Amino acid sequence: MKKNILVLTGSPRIGGNSDLLADAFIKGANKAGHEVVKCEAGKKKIMGCKACDTCYSKGKPCSFDDDFNSIAPLIEKADAIIFITPLYGFSFSTQLKAVIDKHYSFIIGEKKLNIKESMLLACGGDDDESVFNGIISTYKQIACYQKWTDRGHLIVPGVLNKGDILSTEYLILAEKMGHTI
Numbered sequence: 001m002k003k004n005i006l007v008l009t010g011s012p013r014i015g016g017n018s019d020l021l022a023d024a025f026i027k028g029a030n031k032a033g034h035e036v037v038k039c040e041a042g043k044k045k046i047m048g049c050k051a052c053d054t055c056y057s058k059g060k061p062c063s064f065d066d067d068f069n070s071i072a073p074l075i076e077k078a079d080a081i082i083f084i085t086p087l088y089g090f091s092f093s094t095q096l097k098a099v100i101d102k103h104y105s106f107i108i109g110e111k112k113l114n115i116k117e118s119m120l121l122a123c124g125g126d127d128d129e130s131v132f133n134g135i136i137s138t139y140k141q142i143a144c145y146q147k148w149t150d151r152g153h154l155i156v157p158g159v160l161n162k163g164d165i166l167s168t169e170y171l172i173l174a175e176k177m178g179h180t181i
């Protein structure tokens, strides 16, 4: 079945390791016939939630002038959401975390989402896989809370510099994940 897949990326680095992961994932998902939108949240200006509780009451998802307002309609349309992020401080990049926090607006604005499935792909500079424990755990809690079926995660350790991922097998794995969702 054809799905509307939203790939939300977290890196501000153009052509970085997570961007390459996202492109590989999208290649696989396109081959499987899905409709895929890539949204580069890490390159946008997204503030932390101010907890004003006025979401959607002023003609826009967030009452502030915030790039989340261009992302919210994409989230509203998606059947599946894929988070692809560099590991920052053992977690999501700040911009991507702000988008995740602002899912709160769909509760306040009483918007019912169609998202049924999610995945996490994350890369980091450290060689030790345990540094991803925090982000995997947070991601799983979010998926469980949102009642999304967790379709799995891929972690990529040991990629610090731009392009390091090119000499690994992880882009092939990301393409396979895109193909199987």
Ligand SMILES: Cc1cc2nc3c(=O)[nH]c(=O)nc-3n(C[C@H](O)[C@H](O)[C@H](O)COP(=O)(O)O)c2cc1C
Pocket: 011, 012, 013, 015, 016, 017, 018, 019, 085, 086, 087, 088, 089, 090, 091, 123, 124, 125, 126, 127, 131, 159, 160, 161, 162, 163
């Ligand atoms: C602000 C910042 C925080 C980072 N924090 C971590 C970290 O906690 N653990 C880690 O392994 N790598 C960390 N890194 C390294 C990045 O995760 C790594 O370089 C990654 O490949 C960047 O992905 P990108 O090329 O898609 O931007 C950090 C990098 C930056 C710029």
